Amino acid sequence: GRALLRDPVAFLLDEPLSNLDAKLRAQMRTELVKLHRRVGRTIIHVTHDQVEAMTMGNRVAVLKDGDLMQVGTPLELYDHPKNVFVAQFIGTPPMNFFRAKLEDGGATLRAHSFSLPVAEKHRAATGPRNGQEVMVGMRPENVLGEGSAVRGATAQIPVEVEIVEPLGHEVIVHCRAGEDLIVAKLDPHHLPAMGEHLNLVVELEALHLFDPATEQRLTD
Numbered sequence: 001g002r003a004l005l006r007d008p009v010a011f012l013l014d015e016p017l018s019n020l021d022a023k024l025r026a027q028m029r030t031e032l033v034k035l036h037r038r039v040g041r042t043i044i045h046v047t048h049d050q051v052e053a054m055t056m057g058n059r060v061a062v063l064k065d066g067d068l069m070q071v072g073t074p075l076e077l078y079d080h081p082k083n084v085f086v087a088q089f090i091g092t093p094p095m096n097f098f099r100a101k102l103e104d105g106g107a108t109l110r111a112h113s114f115s116l117p118v119a120e121k122h123r124a125a126t127g128p129r130n131g132q133e134v135m136v137g138m139r140p141e142n143v144l145g146e147g148s149a150v151r152g153a154t155a156q157i158p159v160e161v162e163i164v165e166p167l168g169h170e171v172i173v174h175c176r177a178g179e180d181l182i183v184a185k186l187d188p189h190h191l192p193a194m195g196e197h198l199n200l201v202v203e204l205e206a207l208h209l210f211d212p213a214t215e216q217r218l219t220d
Contacts, residue, residue, distance in 0.1 A: 113178025
């Protein structure tokens with residue numbers, strides 16, 4: 001309130017919602033967004049909560065150990081994370097990661113117990129790396145159950161269900177494919193049983209590829 005009366009050029013907020021309970025925190029996020037629109041001033045909001053960053057920020061700067069990892073709109077960070085750290089930070093549940101070797105001229109990702117074709121739009125980046133290992137990221141929302149509506153080309157991964165977390169509007173399923181752990185968001189009306197064997201459907205164009213040494217993004 002005192003800061004508003006002074007009519008500053010910018011407001012600096014350092015974790016203002018961290019001590020609030022979940023319901024009040026959600027309410028205050030809305031109030032701060034309304035305040036931002038009303039006063040028309042720049043607000044720099046520091047938070048460790050990615051939900052706050054995604055829902056309140058026009059532009060988000062992701063920092064790690066004092067270094068700037070990436071700056072962009074919430075959707076730019078979500079759709080095109082520049083490195084593994086940003087990819088892990090943005091999104092709930094976090095992005096799945098596994099290592100795979102590029103084969104067939106960069107057209108195939110060969111993991112420990114399964115393989116996936118590389119989407120056409122990524123092959124310009126993977127072709128020169130044929131025979132090398134890459135880190136593959138895939139968001140749980142791009143790993144679906146059989147029969148689900150999908151976007152673009154897909155492939156299947158056989159898995160065994162380990163943990164099921166029903167949330168009402170969706171179910172989070174933790175699965176194992178050989179040595180790799182995969183989290184998927186599935187239809188809540190078709191709840192799998194623990195120990196059940198499924199074929200998960202992966203939207204190939206939504207995969208993210210990173211250099212395992214530098215952890216930097218390889219694809220556009």
